[in-house]
Amino acid sequence: MTADQGQLEQFIWQVADLLRGSYSQADYRKVILPFTVLRRLECVLEPTRDAVLAEKEELQRLGIQDMDLMLTQASGCGFYNRTGLTLKRIAVNTDQRIVATNLRTYLAAFSENAREIFEYYEFDNQIEKLRKADLLYQVVTAFAGIDLSPERVSNHQMGYLFENLIRRFSELSNETAGEHFTPREVVELMVNLLLGPDEERLRDELVVRILDPACGTGGMLTAAEEFIKERSDAKVDVFGQEINPESYAISRSDLLIKGEDVGHIEFGNSFTEDRHAGERFHYLLANPPFGVNWKQFKDVVETEHKVQGFDGRFGAGLPRVSDGSLLFLQHMVHHMRKPEEGGARMAIVFNGSPLFTGGADSGESNIRRWILENDLLEGIVALPEQLFYNTGIATYFWILSNRKDEAHRNRVVLLDARDHWERMRKSLGEKRRHITPAQIRELTDLYLNALEKGEEHPKVKVFAPSDFGYRRITVERPLKLRFEVTEEALAELEANRTLAGAKYEKLRPSLLAALRALLGREPVFAKADFDALLKKMYANEGIASVPAPVSKQVWNAVSVPDPHGEVQKDGKGRTLPDPDLRDHENVPLDEDIHAYLEREVLPHVPDAWIDEEKTKVGYEIPFTRYFYEYVPPRPLEEIDAELKGLEKEIQRLLSEVTE
Template identity: 45%
Template sequence: MTSAEKTSPNNSANDSTLANFIWKNADDLWGDFKHVEFGKIILPFTLLRRLECVLEPTRDAVRNTIRAMADKPIDLDMVLSQVTGFPFYNASEYSLATLGGTRTRANLEDYIAKFSSNARVIFEQFDFLNTIARMDRAGLLYRICQNFAAIDLHPSVVPDRVMSNVYEHLIRRFGAEVNEAAEDFMTPRDVVHLAIEILLDPDDHLFEENPGLIRTMYDPTCGTGGFLTDGMDHVDALRDRFKIAPTLVPYGQELEPETHAVALTSMLLRTLESDPGRDLSKNIKLGSTLSSDQHAAERFHYCVSNPPFGKPWAKDQDAVVKEHSEKGFDGRFGPKLPRISDGSMLFLQHLVAKFESRERGGGRGVIVLSGSPLFNGGAGSGESEIRRYLLEHDFVEAIIALPTEIFFRTGIGTYLWVLSNKKPEHRENKVQLIDATNHFIAMRKNEGNKRKQIGPDQIREIVEMYSAFEPTKESQIFDYTEFGYRRIKVLRPLRMALHINQEGLERLKDEKAWGKLTEAQQAAWENVISPLFGRTCAYGWAEDFCGSAPQMDAAIGKVAKAFIKAFINAFGERDPEGDIVLDKDGDPVPDDQLTDYENVPLNQDIHDYLAQEVLPHAPDAWIDESYADDDDGQVGLVGYEINFNRYFYEYQPPRDLHEIDADLKAIEAEIREILDEVTE
């Protein structure tokens, strides 16, 4: 049974109750605050109440300890955390229920200020004190405080998964002020569950064989911490099978301060059985992962991410380019860099670079990407070189095509890339492609662009396909080289004759080289060219003629190579049936206008390809041997692309014309009936 199936049966009731509660607060705020500002208020109050519910059982003990330790030189942080059983505490005399109606603002400010610093930063990142001041001026502060004091948000009542639904709901409905971009990249819970099951399910046996095993999980774009909490839930669900439970230690980094604050709250409420005093919130860093990796010296057993789709990385460009040029493959961005308009493939490289070494257990990862990283960029481009690096170094285990319309703000196709530096032997040098686009259930109520959901049954089906690693209609297995190709440069010979006529002379006069001549030189050239009108000459005649022209008219002077080229451009005319133009060595001169490029499958000889696919149509073609790959030195640039449609496309025969005609007649009859009703 997957952890996705172990959600409490009361979740739907909890979701409904919390949704009603959110809307009650929204109604109270309506009129005094803009709709887009509701989340800026409701979200930090939600976090505050959740922290408060956890601290409630030890509130009196904390106050008594503070009074008892008042005059003693003792580190209260350590003592009070031991009292609460969590890595945070609150030393205030107040709670949301006891703030009072006359000094509500001052008392609430005192309440916030007396949280331990690791919890206080949550409200600082929301600029909560300014929000409190605005609510006080609007006369709403006491009412909202009373609303939240009346709801129980303790994790035992509202589990992390339900709470994540609340965060998602708040950000989706009121997110413009909380974090303008949050909804664009928020990972739906069903996608989170699937990614975690794919990531951790193969290692369940590892936990079973190694009681008390400690593993790390990292999310470089952690958002509210959904992947991390779900991963910890997965491991927690295995506790009944072990005498000594396994441990998963979370790490993350988030760019947006408000979203980071939500993740901090989630981690403050988490404890490790093997290390209950550990403050997991310290593992969640703030800042841009690409330009300022806050976990630069660390590597992880599990990595998971849903980076922004199609977002530029211009703000990180200087730092990324510097790391690429100075560190190369010793840094995170060894291959060429992708185009500046989309940074998702930088996160793909970053994830692989953060894997733990094989000697220390190795690393596995899952990353959610749009379709473009599969095929964007031709051979030699940054995108292709990144794919090449990942495939040739055998990091790619599987790529899973997900259903469309499963994200909140986009209906595009999305994919899970499953990555590893410790592939089992039967997967080595193989890549599994899974078409899971039909594994979904329709949602009763659409949420933005999200019209489909990957339910527990569908998650089980997809995980089983991945685990089975068998070729089926929806699961195909390839040697990685099948995605590669060589882009060769195919040349054709120049066939050209020189037609000396007035039209050619006029074209010559438009050339830049002609404009550099003196009037006397121009007149001299006209004198030696005009008598030749009507002649057709071979391509090689031009250089001989131009070289001897000064002997015909001394005013011409020394003839530059640029003029000879201009002369050929003006009088030369391509002739498909004409003789091939040869250079001084007797080799054919290539015709730039006929140059073509061919993508040859990596497993096929380029000369065999030329003979089979090109020469039957262009017998005079040849391969440019100088057009070679920088990495392996062989002819042709190596490229990689993964085209799902090529492997899973099913031909659908067109409908019978009689059926189409019958449908059209039926529609016409319906239209007539409607028109008759209108005109009656």
Template identity: 45%
Template sequence: MYVAQQQESHALVNHVAFIWNIAESLRGPFKPSEYGSVVLPFTVLRRLDAVLADTKPAVLQTAKAIGSLPEMLQAATLTDASGHEFYNTSPFDLGKLVDDPQDLRSNLASYLAGFSPNVRDIFDRFEFDKTLNKLADKNKLFAVTEKFAKADFHPRTVSNIQMGLVFEELIRFANEKSNETAGDHYTPREVIALMVQLLFALDDDALSKSGVVRSIYDPTAGTGGMLSVADEYLRRMNPGIQLSLYGQDYNDASYAICKADMVIKGQDVDNIALGDTLTEDAFDDKKFDYGLSNPPFGVDWKDQRADVDDEHTKLGFNGRFGPGTPAVSDGAMLFLMHLVSKMRKPEDGGSRMAIVLNGSPLFSGGAGGGESNIRKWLLDNDLVETIIGLPKDMFYNTGISTYIWILTNRKDGDRKGRVQLIDGREMFIKLRKGLGSKRNELSQQNIDTIVRLYAGFQDGEHSKIFRNEDFLYRTITVERPLKLNWQATTERVEAVLEAKAVQKLSESDAAALRAALDRLGTDTVWKNRTAFHKALNDAARAANLRLSAASLKTVTIELGEQDETADICTDSKGNPEPDTALRDTENVPWNEDVDAFVAREVLPYAPGAWIDDSKTKEGAEIPFNRHFYGYVSPRPLEEIDRDLTSVMDQLRAMLIEVER
């Protein structure tokens, strides 16, 4: 297998290098950021041209014979003749086009018009017509067409999987030239391979049977890499399986490539949609057997907020976002909930979904917040099956930690009510040369190990099993009684006079208030609020001042200071008032009695404290790293000293050499 992978990798490099050399020949009339707009549609065109080559004579002969048939029958007949879900009725192919350089531009237009409508849409999304006009205007059209005509992209030479890799590498190159984010468009193939094998690992027996019909969906399809790998994997397992692949993406170029790939595979082109999944779900009436997704990491959803909030408010749990919405700075959990909404009902067979997320959805947001509510809803409904921690530096556009979530509503008996965490963070091999932020990759052995841990469902060093409730908690609000003393010190009196409420008083009232405060004296300390208020009112009357409620409150606040030896301040009903400055919160494990927790963890350190039950919130977090933390003892000081001495000796020796 390794030799085959090496050969495939070598072939990929050669194909991409060939195409990118064509792109480099555009330098001058085209900016590097524009290279992708030329080579991507031309690569698709050459691939389609090669795929249709074997049946082209039959299609042309059929086209002549069916001119009198209705349009729909013509399309069906031509599709049958081509042996694919698309066709081209033009007498041209790329080879014949370059034989007539003089009429190349018009002949290219005729050739493109000869494609079936599902393919013409692909080139419309590329805005290929504009590109061809510019190439012709800059005298580059013939040179580019001629070079692409020489490329051997026939399926016998380049498989669908290999062609997908070529597309993705070209996108990566193009985005590097234009400073865009390659990771928005595709996922490393070995990560997809892991996700796919995890998705099907527990269903191998069912998927191997004859007559199996399944559907797979990717709401962030990009160039279709996930769908392609899943398709390839299942067809190797069961050549007779009937698969329907569905995908949606908001990027025109990625959509065009994905659609081209699906057309070549014989998939229904209506199953690949263009648009923003969060605001215009193209398959709102469909459910799927399996789902895969790699949504953008840490990308805000401000542009979609109005639509998402509207759906959340109006539809609640009848829509996609019933549990809540995450912080607007990261919309990844919206795609997670969207995937869950695409699950079949358990009585209809249920579904299993895999999604790649960064670390934030595991723990961000406190109890009662959007992210926490979403996690709790997933756990309450027993939808989280497994979470796998991946190595860092796995993706092309980010080096952050990433995690694969496996979600399902059809857990096996021993998995019900349980969540499995798998630590794969150290399972990788280093790349010889980094690709963007990607420095590491999963080997086949790494993938096999993780899949085996998942299927085995056992506690161990790299796999841990938890109950759903282990990730739930309650956040309680701990209140401590308000205890203050009051004293008319110079500093406190100045604070009273500078307060906004006092600044609004008339000059005469402000002077009367100062006189009243002076009457209190600077030496007396009151440790009871009732006694202080009596003294303050007496002083105000003596100064011919009637204290307003606002002034009384201001004086009480500014002359007061925390004092543990003072009496407890109480409200009109005699209940202790809380000291907001000392207010605190504690997270109590779900299965622990709150009163017992308070007696053990709070009261020994804060006598007299109490819990405000009205502020208690329920939450959920999955502290992945904590469960796999391994303490590493520091090196002995003697060893560190020896190393420092050795380094200093080396430095001194170098300095001596320099001085000589």
């Protein structure tokens, strides 16, 4: 008989009440999570406990010291405990010191792969703190009374249990729950879209390797593994890396319980410590933290980018330090099996920022350009808002493949799933909506039909990668000036630092006097004419010549932009551009920039031209623009009638107040 999920959570949550007063709410997790893992491991080992003890005694009798392999085989679980202790037996004695001693003995007797999990929880510190607070016996007794055996609580239920505990603890401590796990229906949809197109291929595979470089509690890896095992006899090897110690410990314990290699789950920062360097994978999936700031390890990332280029992970470019999302994407692409090895597919969850942040030639744009020009992007799915526990913002799946077949090459599928949701009866943090199983099936079919058959739909569009590219052109207009001496020009020169220096101390009064003589005269529209006038005024003040630095400051002060002024040229006779009139236009890649200028710009400003040296190529994916539907405004008569109705209602309410 399986356990009721709500009762399980309620029972374990009640244990937190024991901690009230001795622990802050933010620290409840330090006790509840490791004890939950410990009780789960204990229940898993229960059926073979006696067999392990018997094997241990026999090995001791034979004088064998290294028992690890034999005891692991005897347990049948991939891990073991060498003592006859359990939480129930430890709780027989009510003395807090004895309970602490026995609990430490119990933990030390686990195989190394299980013992390491509790080291990441720093569990020994909590044992001592509970002992000093006279709470250890009560907590051990409480957990000894809950049945977490696999027969009663499935691995799926344990995953939900851990995730909901983390979410609730994160809410209490104002942390980001979404950094630890992803809602299960989101994972299911993501796995469907990642693995669904490969159902036939999976049946022919002998071994499938999967990586999640931000694996949290391992929910995505578990879902992907189950999808494959339901459709194939292939051996599935899951790999992951996680930076949060608690999530890392839970992920390893989950694999341990299922008898899988926990050594494939690594601890550390994927950016700075690539624990799977040199490894390649069939499938990769991840939900990295949104908008993660990577300033603290900027030096390591920049060095790899500059020194290794495309031989490293970040050859395509570096995004701004405030958002490392596209670093995760490049990290994952680096770990895809090469096309000549059979290729790979990957899926990653992003917010909207990676779609469009950064202009042409920026780090973000260059990364998008690399992805699209190499035809790696297979599709993007826009998800409903308010799906995640820690944020209500818009989110997207990016699905990439480096082994597109001929029919799929140079095609990118955009699927708009933003309206596919139902409201939850009870909100969980920011999560107020969920995607139903029927909607998951519908979205999976829509994506696969678009991918395999090229079928479009009001919610599906198919593009070529080049459709997202553009050239950012710089449109210049000629600098036109008139020349005159004004009070503002004189004030500017009087405050000028160049003229105020000791070097021009003697020249300054005469220069200002010469210019002041031109105050109030009509503007001059030819530079040569004004230059002759200046020289005449200089001669009147006994100035034979003006040094170039001073002359430059004078011309800056007396030059005034004027659409009717003279077009200015440089020393080679080329027209000078007016920086204040400079504009930029994004021109689709498949359009000639000069044809665009002639059609869109010259009818309005005939003297404009393109500075081709400044042209840059950029890529962006304006998803919402492609699915925008124009809604015409209501008729004015309808709005006017509504306003009059509101006015009458306001007057009625006011009359009631004044009566």
